[in-house]
Amino acid sequence: MNRLPLYQINWQQPLTDLPASFYQQIAVQPLQQTFVIHANGEAARLLGVSASGFIGQTVLDIANGKLLPGMQTVATVYGGHQFGIYTSQLGDGRALSLGEAHCRNGQRFDIQLKGAGLTAYSRTLDGRLPLASAIYEYLGGEALAGLGIASTRSLALVGSKTTLQRDENQSAAIMMRMARSHLRFGHIEYFHHRDQFDEVKKMVGYVVEQHYPELLTFNEAERPSRVLTLIVRQTAELVAHWQSEGFTHGVMNTDNMTLTGETLDLGSYGFMECFTQDYSPNPNDDQHRYQFDQQPEIGRWNCLALAEAFSSLLPNKTIPARLLRIYRQHYQQTYLQRMRTKLGLYLQHPDDAGLIKNGLATLQLCGIDSPLFFRRLATFQAGARNNYLFELSQQPEPLRQWLQQYQQRLAQEMVAADIRRKRMLQINPAYVLRKHLVDNVCQRAVQGDYEELARIMALLKSPYEEVAGMEAYAMPAEVQKPSLQRVS
Ligand code: AMP
């Protein structure tokens, strides 16, 4: 298929179909002396855009406010539960939707600029995005996408000579990101908690029309509970994928949860290295509310908050108990399935959940680096010494015991060892976005060196393929360097 340059895409802005109280139309407030740091051909391809038609001037023009025909910059209003407490007035304080790209293959993506200036929802903040935060988000989305996990995608990163007043002076960046939708649980919560039930109905109707058109065949009264069920299922699936890849979002507030099941607002996230269930990458999360092993329960809690926001549209205005059952079942099913595949198990056995749980407890007890462990498990051989696994472990005995259980379970599989090995190497990545890798990209970028960013982006695109000369990128930091102080 011939790919189009960006400016030939059909752009529309459906958000302006909503009542005026749902959004603000506001122009981009350009930064000084902007330049393209990175343009992601991989994500652009999803739009049917040619790399040559994407990189360069068009991106820069857009970031500077020179919009393409059909684009309209819109900031939307939302609320949300932040760390368990409802905040009534949030909104796109530093993000603007440019509109939806209607691609030739029938797909549609909402494209946003993050860091493009003040909006009506910026509160006391500055509407800007520091370069290091932009890099964190830019890499995080692509790291998840490379693992096949739903996420906002990173289209382009634009740097500038504008300096931001933060703890440490940093330059401002603008990130161009895309998703099926950037609408959040908080978009529904906002109107519900203001008792604006007509607006709740309009917002839910909009979500169904735009993103779940398959539900339009049901009568109108049935659609809210159906769409809610779909969102709950997608959320359960998303969190299950996070858990199986050791990803911690870090800020699972309901205003950071999309209505279309994509990971959003990757600010203080992290990928598990040395396995520990209480891993918490967000330094602002003192109580560890959003630590790794809390995420499934928080996902459920967030779905409950969403269901409450839907309640005026549900039969008898009551949240059906089955919703939360659906969440649990769907979470468990998805998690087990992905973890089995990571372990090279293709049959279902009633003790698999126990085997997985013991495996993770062993990783924690023995201080084992989890990405290396899963990757190396692909070459596990029954009866062999398996030194490359034991060398990861601070104590051999618990690992030996677990490998014995694993070996017994493997013996029930019908798949030949070399096929299992190949399959396991396709689901257990060689390259994981370790913290020291991101920090290194940030440290270099603030000095004007963007090569490391491009290098990591290339690895994240195909994290299962080992690249000669890049072995060090698969390893933990030998000595953890002091982390760059990040301010959002
Ligand atoms: P976050 O914690 O980044 O998810 O943001 C929570 C809310 O604060 C959202 O409404 C953001 O749009 C807003 N926000 C965060 N940082 C800024 C900023 N620098 N300027 C304006 N709004 C911001």
Ligand code: MG
């Ligand atoms: Mg947010």
